[in-house]
């Protein structure tokens with residue numbers, strides 16, 4: 105239908121980004137192609153060492169899913185998105201396709217081995233999430249292509265992740281957020297993935313901060329070095345949520361907390377987290 109209706113037609117999933125944009129007249133599609141009536145597009149399955157999400161899976165379904173909860177960082181993310189109404193409608197596929205610089209899913213899923221399955225009249229292709237978001241509100245999707253499935257490799261044993269976002273209140277996007285996934289070998293960090301949200305036009309992969317942890321004990325020295333690297337990596341825009349300097353400091357502080365929780369989870373501890381409200 106998108107091919108037939110042309111460039112001005114748009115897909116509608118949960119409508120929690122598109123409808124507000126239409127109300128503000130920032131988006132004015134000629135047609136809406138509603139995905140909600142296609143059966144079999146919302147599911148969470150564990151298969152072949154991966155968790156697979158149908159693109160139309162709602163944030164609330166991920167929040168309540170026993171399968172997703174076994175990868176705690178996924179639960180952290182889903183449970184903190186906006187409020188109940190938005191979580192009941194908004195979809196994981198819509199969030200990645202929207203590529204909002206403040207969206208939660210992209211930052212979290214970039215700490216995981218995540219692939220995006222895409223469908224168009226030319227067939228199916230699978231893209232790594234790394235590189236899928238090319239700019240603010242921009243992805244590699246062609247106009248007539250949709251996200252059909254999100255595939256997240258189950259993290260290896262001895263690993264733990266955490267996602268923390270700082271918000272002024274529930275139904276707003278975060279001021280800054282930090283996603284951390286650690287693989288531990290005894291007391292040492294074997295591998296680390298750190299991605300920051302809301303502090304750049306796309307989620308920021310803090311490569312130097314990851315390097316500061318990799319091969320080290322998770323002690324004050326390593327964490328301080330990671331925080332310093334985060335301050336250098338982010339490029340926040342000043343806006344109503346705070347100054348650039350404030351957001352830079354916030355990102356570093358969130359990373360410190362997320363590292364501590366991820367390390368505890370990697371040791372097998374059950375740690376409940378929720379987003380932090382101002």
Ligand SMILES: Cc1cc2nc3c(=O)[nH]c(=O)nc-3n(C[C@H](O)[C@H](O)[C@H](O)COP(=O)(O)OP(=O)(O)OC[C@H]3O[C@@H](n4cnc5c(N)ncnc54)[C@H](O)[C@@H]3O)c2cc1C
Nearest residue numbers: 115117118119120121122186194195198199201207208251
């Ligand atoms: C008040 C408010 C607060 C919010 N706060 C947060 C927050 O804190 N964190 C957060 O992450 N999000 C937040 N959101 C956004 C919410 O998570 C949305 O659900 C999400 O961004 C988009 O998902 P959707 O299913 O609603 O997509 P839609 O609004 O239906 O679509 C968004 C865009 O993606 C395209 N699209 C949708 N599905 C697909 C698909 N399968 N394939 C290809 N293209 C597709 C659409 O054409 C459209 O361009 C908030 C929204 C509101 C209204």
